[in-house]
Amino acid sequence: MRLDYLTIFPEFFDVLGISLLGKAVDNGIVDIHAHDLRTWTHDRHRTVDDTPCGGGAGMVMKPDPWGEAFDDLLGADPDPSVHVVIPTPSGTPFRQDDAAQLSHADRIVFCCGRYEGIDHRVIDYASEHWSVHELSLGDYVLNGGEVAALAMTEAIVRLVPGVLGNPESLSEESYSQDQEGLLEYPVYTRPASWRGWDVPEVLMSGHHGHIAQWRREQSRELTRRRRPDLLTDE
Numbered sequence: 001m002r003l004d005y006l007t008i009f010p011e012f013f014d015v016l017g018i019s020l021l022g023k024a025v026d027n028g029i030v031d032i033h034a035h036d037l038r039t040w041t042h043d044r045h046r047t048v049d050d051t052p053c054g055g056g057a058g059m060v061m062k063p064d065p066w067g068e069a070f071d072d073l074l075g076a077d078p079d080p081s082v083h084v085v086i087p088t089p090s091g092t093p094f095r096q097d098d099a100a101q102l103s104h105a106d107r108i109v110f111c112c113g114r115y116e117g118i119d120h121r122v123i124d125y126a127s128e129h130w131s132v133h134e135l136s137l138g139d140y141v142l143n144g145g146e147v148a149a150l151a152m153t154e155a156i157v158r159l160v161p162g163v164l165g166n167p168e169s170l171s172e173e174s175y176s177q178d179q180e181g182l183l184e185y186p187v188y189t190r191p192a193s194w195r196g197w198d199v200p201e202v203l204m205s206g207h208h209g210h211i212a213q214w215r216r217e218q219s220r221e222l223t224r225r226r227r228p229d230l231l232t233d234e
């Protein structure tokens with residue numbers, strides 16, 4: 001899987017060289033390239049923004065640098081196997097299903113906007129050539145797309161075979177289908193007693209059936225309290 005990031009802050013993506021993702025890069029499972037969008041500017045000030053047509057506060061990102069970056073990175077031929085992800089507050093909510101779908105992609109290009117956003121014709125042009133996903137990280141406002149791209153990257157790449165040491169843990173996670181889409185149960189480790197708090201006895205019983213039942217009950221109760229929207233049969 002090749003991941004490209006178009007951004008005016010490429011250093012944001014240096015962090016992808018550490019931990020699990022770093023190992024995935026070292027193992028050749030993932031190939032990561034961050035690009036400074038100003039590479040595709042030609043004026044002395046390396047300008048990437050301009051005033052919004054129709055007025056309004058702030059600045060909007062000019063289309064030209066994006067178009068020239070697309071030309072260099074992707075060429076002009078349509079290829080639906082290339083996924084262009086555009087983090088935006090107006091995007092559809094990024095969910096685990098999106099991460100699962102994108103984890104099968106061979107190529108993903110993240111377009112990280114700043115200012116008040118990217119000239120919409122960039123999205124229109126990209127949509128004519130590649131598979132475009134306008135996605136939102138959540139219902140809050142960030143200053144740009146980089147943090148969202150990082151979060152989406154981690155959610156996607158951890159699902160790629162060979163990236164996680166113990167893939168079976170994926171099936172026990174919140175939002176995973178194996179977990180019936182419920183929130184995951186509370187976890188514990190040693191010591192059995194810590195500052196007056198004990199590990200639930202059932203987890204020390206060694207009775208796998210009782211443990212599985214307790215974990216299912218905990219997941220359902222936690223989901224009922226915090227995310228009733230995830231419960232389908234109530």
Ligand SMILES: N#Cc1c(-c2ccc3ccn(Cc4ccc(CN5CCCCC5)cc4)c3c2)n[nH]c1N
Pocket residue numbers: 056087088089091112113114115116117118135136137138139140141142143144145146148
């Ligand atoms: N994913 C994700 C995000 C983002 C995100 C992603 C990408 C960019 C690029 C730029 N910004 C900043 C910004 C801030 C406010 C506004 C609102 N509009 C402005 C124009 C007139 C109408 C209102 C837009 C753009 C971004 C924010 N925020 N929250 C998420 N979950």
